Amino acid sequence: xxxxxxxxxNGQAEIEFDRNKPLTDLQKTYLDKMDQEMDKGIHLSGExxxxxxxxxxxxxxxxxxxxxxxxxxxxxIAATCSWLAVRLPxxxxxxxxxxxxxxxxxxxxxxxxxxxxxxxxxxxxxxxSFH
Numbered sequence: 001x002x003x004x005x006x007x008x009x010n011g012q013a014e015i016e017f018d019r020n021k022p023l024t025d026l027q028k029t030y031l032d033k034m035d036q037e038m039d040k041g042i043h044l045s046g047e048x049x050x051x052x053x054x055x056x057x058x059x060x061x062x063x064x065x066x067x068x069x070x071x072x073x074x075x076x077i078a079a080t081c082s083w084l085a086v087r088l089p090x091x092x093x094x095x096x097x098x099x100x101x102x103x104x105x106x107x108x109x110x111x112x113x114x115x116x117x118x119x120x121x122x123x124x125x126x127x128x129s130f131h
Contacts, residue, residue, distance in 0.1 A: 005085040006113030007065065007094045013113065014069055015077065017085045031083050034061070055107075058088055062105045066096045 007015040023031075035057075041050045042060045049056055065080035067073075084091055084107075093108035 004113070005081070005091050005094065007069070007081060007096075008113070009066070009069060009096045010098055015081055016113075017081045019085055019089075023082060023086065027079075027082060030079055031086060034079065034083055035087075054087070058084060058091075058107055059105065062094050062096075062107065065094065066098075066103065066105060069096075070098075 003019050005017040005019070006013055007017070038052055038057050038060065041048060042052050042056065043049070044052070044056055044060050044063075052060065061080050061083050065077065065084065068076035068080055084094060088107070088109075090109045091107060092111055093106075093113050095106040095108060097104050
């Protein structure tokens with residue numbers, strides 16, 4: 001199990017969820033309520049799914065997470081991100097690519113997110129010459 005789940009939108013890290021921080025009883029209860037609601041069926045990509053499996057649930061919750069990030073709904077971000085991290089212990093990244101009129105979401109189980117460091121390079125300041 002990975003310690004963290006990273007949520008990236010258009011290649012930029014938006015959230016890092018640390019699985020080492022325990023959830024409160026209230027948070028655990030809320031995740032159970034989310035499961036109970038999904039037990040009643042979900043709509044995913046315009047299709048009604050009466051008995052969603054774990055991956056269909058994860059895609060549904062990831063969609064809700066992306067909507068929450070876009071609307072800056074902090075409590076819903078926390079709930080959906082927690083659900084993904086707790087219910088999918090092998091999940092390492094949620095990658096969302098937003099376009100003007102569409103989006104895609106990938107759940108990544110085989111690649112840890114590595115923090116990227118931006119390096120500014122000014123070629124005119126370089127003292128190295130090549131001959």
